[in-house]
Each structure stands twice: as C-alpha cells, then as structure tokens.
Amino acid sequence: MKIHNSLTQLAIAALLLALVFNQDNDPRQCQIEPAEFEFSLNVISSVTVNGELTNGEDNILGAYINDECRGQAFPLDFQGTDLYFMIVYSNSNSGLVNFSFYDSQLDTPVQLDEQFDFQPNLILGTVLEPYNMNGLYLSLVGDLNSDAMLDVLDIIMLVAIILNLIESTEYQQIAGDTNGDSSLDVADIVIMVGWILSD
Ligand SMILES: [Ca+2]
Numbered sequence: 001m002k003i004h005n006s007l008t009q010l011a012i013a014a015l016l017l018a019l020v021f022n023q024d025n026d027p028r029q030c031q032i033e034p035a036e037f038e039f040s041l042n043v044i045s046s047v048t049v050n051g052e053l054t055n056g057e058d059n060i061l062g063a064y065i066n067d068e069c070r071g072q073a074f075p076l077d078f079q080g081t082d083l084y085f086m087i088v089y090s091n092s093n094s095g096l097v098n099f100s101f102y103d104s105q106l107d108t109p110v111q112l113d114e115q116f117d118f119q120p121n122l123i124l125g126t127v128l129e130p131y132n133m134n135g136l137y138l139s140l141v142g143d144l145n146s147d148a149m150l151d152v153l154d155i156i157m158l159v160a161i162i163l164n165l166i167e168s169t170e171y172q173q174i175a176g177d178t179n180g181d182s183s184l185d186v187a188d189i190v191i192m193v194g195w196i197l198s199d
C-alpha cells in the first residue's frame with residue numbers, strides 16, 4: 001500500500017514536471033527568416049545534458065530572445081563531438097539570448113543554463129574550444145544514469161555514490177533523492193528498491 005502511495009506521488013510529480021517542461025521553448029518548432037533581421041552573432045557550441053556531452057543527429061539547438069526563436073542549429077560531427085554552428089538574429093543590438101535543446105535520446109526539449117546579452121557580430125566559441133552549454137532534465141525520479149528507465153543500474157549507481165566510490169554529478173544529486181530530503185543516503189536506496197521490485 002505504501003509503495004502504491006509512493007508510486008501515485010511519483011506519477012503526480014512526473015506529470016507536474018512534464019507540464020512545467022512542456023512550456024519550454026521547443027527547437028523543433030523554430031521558424032526563422034534571416035532576411036527579416038538586421039543584426040546577427042555567431043556561437044560555435046557543444047551541449048551537455050545531465051553531465052554528459054550530447055551526441056545524436058536528431059538533436060536540435062534553438063536560440064531565443066524574449067521566448068521568440070532567433071536561431072536554430074543542427075549537429076555537425078567534429079572528431080566525434082557534435083558541434084552547433086549557430087547564428088542568432090535580432091533587430092535590436094541588445095537583449096538577453098538564451099537556449100533550448102531538443103534531446104532526441106530523452107525525446108524532450110531541455111532548457112540550457114547559459115545566457116548572455118546580444119551583441120551584433122559577437123563570436124563565441126571556436127571549433128577547437130566550443131562554447132559549452134549545459135542543461136539538466138529529470139524525466140524520472142531515480143533515473144540516475146539518465147536513460148529514461150528505472151532499473152538495477154540506477155540502484156548500483158546510487159549505492160556507488162553513497163559509498164563514495166564515484167563522485168556524483170549535480171543531476172545525480174537530484175535524480176537519486178527519491179525521498180526529496182535534499183540528501184542521498186540509504187533511505188533513498190530503500191525507496192528505489194521498493195519501486196523497482198513493485199514493477
Ligand atoms: Ca536509468
């Protein structure tokens with residue numbers, strides 16, 4: 001019964017999370033007419049989600065000013081790393097630029113942390129030293145390895161973190177905190193084992 005209550009809470013939390021994240025800008029829906037804009041800047045970037053550098057030909061990076069799409073880029077493989085050659089457009093020589101990323105593995109848009117002021121002709125990043133952008137996305141509480149599934153691999157990872165065998169990432173600190181008390185300990189393992197056994 002307790003497990004069912006936990007599962008219900010988990011389902012509600014996931015639903016709320018999905019609702020929140022659905023409001024994010026979705027780079028797949030980006031439509032842009034470069035000819036309509038007077039100014040532009042360039043960013044050469046790589047994208048890290050949940051602590052791992054992303055790779056995937058269906059990923060898309062979108063740039064936004066005031067929630068309006070102002071740039072869209074698709075990955076180009078450079079020596080095994082996906083790079084995005086992004087042009088950001090504007091008709092004003094200022095304004096906060098932020099980024100959203102469609103992660104094809106997680107099948108969701110992920111809001112990225114980096115943002116900066118628009119400056120015409122600015123160039124950020126190079127092919128050898130790309131401007132790295134970072135995002136966190138929790139699809140499922142307990143999904144420490146970020147593969148959108150809850151299984152024994154997540155438990156192994158949580159145990160290894162709690163025993164200090166591996167160093168946790170910021171994402172794993174959030175994903176592994178199954179009881180939501182802002183710390184990782186044996187109580188989180190017990191809850192996770194319960195979830196997986198009840199599946
Ligand atoms: Ca997992």
Ligand SMILES: [Ca+2]
Pocket residue numbers: 176177178179180181182183184185187188
């Ligand atoms: Ca906890």
